[in-house]
Amino acid sequence: MNEAKGYKKILAVLGAFALLGLSGCGQEETPEADSSLQATTEQTSEAVAQEATEETTEAATEEHLDYENQDEWDFESGEMQSPINIETGAAEAMTTDGSLALDYAEEIIDVVDNGHSIEIEDGGQAKIAGRSFELAQFHLHSPSEHTVDGESFPIELHFVHKAQDGRLAVIAVFFKEGTENAAFQAILDDVKANEEATVASGLSLNVAELLPANKSYYHYLGSLTTPPLTENVEWYVMANPVEVSAEQIAAFNEYYQGNNREVQPLGERSVLKYEE
Numbered sequence: 001m002n003e004a005k006g007y008k009k010i011l012a013v014l015g016a017f018a019l020l021g022l023s024g025c026g027q028e029e030t031p032e033a034d035s036s037l038q039a040t041t042e043q044t045s046e047a048v049a050q051e052a053t054e055e056t057t058e059a060a061t062e063e064h065l066d067y068e069n070q071d072e073w074d075f076e077s078g079e080m081q082s083p084i085n086i087e088t089g090a091a092e093a094m095t096t097d098g099s100l101a102l103d104y105a106e107e108i109i110d111v112v113d114n115g116h117s118i119e120i121e122d123g124g125q126a127k128i129a130g131r132s133f134e135l136a137q138f139h140l141h142s143p144s145e146h147t148v149d150g151e152s153f154p155i156e157l158h159f160v161h162k163a164q165d166g167r168l169a170v171i172a173v174f175f176k177e178g179t180e181n182a183a184f185q186a187i188l189d190d191v192k193a194n195e196e197a198t199v200a201s202g203l204s205l206n207v208a209e210l211l212p213a214n215k216s217y218y219h220y221l222g223s224l225t226t227p228p229l230t231e232n233v234e235w236y237v238m239a240n241p242v243e244v245s246a247e248q249i250a251a252f253n254e255y256y257q258g259n260n261r262e263v264q265p266l267g268e269r270s271v272l273k274y275e276e
């Protein structure tokens, strides 16, 4: 027992000398070296933080989530608005099959002047990239809401669809000046007739005439373009416009001209191109 105690004592003394030796060696230099080392570490971590991806930042934020005050949590909003300017050169080719199969009813439920557009209540089905949507209505904007490489069109038609789970999808069609469009004329005539009558006209429409034959499109995730500006709306903007006459454009503009929302920043979003 005594022997062991004595051995420990020697170790303790040796250890103390070792510590003295260490601290005595370049005592003034050591703190400098330490602080410069620390500074380097700080700089490195700052640089890393600056270069950090959004994911890392989000992960760091999540560590400090206050579950006691969940109503104070920030939520992302306003970054995915519509319409946008479509830069055709920047559009990425879609890597999956995005084909459209549209089967819209020719028997129109009603044509309504709702105070901000002419809205056509119609039914029918749309298969968009293999998923089923139901047509709710379509309506018109003048001039177009979306622009293509900065170019605006006289009119833009929006086919508004809803999926069973509530997801919204809008197919947009540009109208450009050209030959008269029979389906568009039927809508204009119906609006005119309904100025005096409030009864649904029982209008029958060849809706296909309001769509281009080639259904190539630009796709991105956006929003409704009227309040509440709900986000996560799927947009399918037809690449090929439909022709209507100059007289028809003028006739529509007697009802609404300037019912287009300004283009919104694309931000981090991608625009995809589907070629039919």
Ligand SMILES: [Zn+2]
Binding pocket: 139, 141, 158, 225
């Ligand atoms: Zn619209």
